[in-house]
Amino acid sequence: MSVLFLFDIDDTLLTVDSSKIRLYKNGEMIRLSTEEFRDWRSQGKTDGYATSFEEFNDPEFAIPAMETARPAPGFDILKEIISGESDIIVGILTARSSEEYVIYEGLIAFFNKQGVTADIDPSLVFAVNNSKYKKWKSKNDSEKKLSIILLLLKENMFDHIFLVDDDPMHKKIIDEYCQKRDISTIDVISV
Numbered sequence: 519m520s521v522l523f524l525f526d527i528d529d530t531l532l533t534v535d536s537s538k539i540r541l542y543k544n545g546e547m548i549r550l551s552t553e554e555f556r557d558w559r560s561q562g563k564t565d566g567y568a569t570s571f572e573e574f575n576d577p578e579f580a581i582p583a584m585e586t587a588r589p590a591p592g593f594d595i596l597k598e599i600i601s602g603e604s605d606i607i608v609g610i611l612t613a614r615s616s617e618e619y620v621i622y623e624g625l626i627a628f629f630n631k632q633g634v635t636a637d638i639d640p641s642l643v644f645a646v647n648n649s650k651y652k653k654w655k656s657k658n659d660s661e662k663k664l665s666i667i668l669l670l671l672k673e674n675m676f677d678h679i680f681l682v683d684d685d686p687m688h689k690k691i692i693d694e695y696c697q698k699r700d701i702s703t704i705d706v707i708s709v
């Protein structure tokens with residue numbers, strides 16, 4: 519049986535302090551940390567704002583910001599998986615909008631800094647708000663993450679996929695979808 523663990527990045531594997539998410543409304547801009555953004559959104563406070571991850575996109579800033587990030591709770595799960603004998607495969611599933619190679623290189627820099635050797639296949643790094651997924655632009659981030667998972671299952675590459683994610687909204691939406699359709703091959707682990 520082939521098992522894939524997909525890890526969210528921000529506040530799951532690591533927390534970046536230097537980059538903030540920008541929210542725009544009526545010509546005004548506010549900047550929120552990834553944690554603040556997650557909590558605002560779960561309370562519906564981000565409704566009506568246009569959001570931008572531009573501070574996470576420029577590789578000149580994004581890669582060093584990830585290198586110097588603080589480990590977040592999901593990092594312990596990742597370390598446990600890669601230190602075991604298991605054949606579990608690890609990938610990344612984030613709502614960031616940057617090019618996926620930026621995320622990959624930033625993560626490798628972060629892992630090196632943390633003294634961890636993690637073998638991640640660059641083709642299993644998904645940034646669902648990247649323009650390459652613009653066909654999904656009417657979906658919310660939870661639905662976009664679910665779409666990637668369903669695609670991977672449809673391709674029969676994996677028998678079971680776990681998503682490790684700090685955002686309770688993703689768990690709620692994906693769990694509801696799976697319960698309704700009796701899907702037992704997807705699990706969301708909250709951190």
Ligand SMILES: [Mg+2]
Pocket residue numbers: 526527528529530683684685
């Ligand atoms: Mg997150």
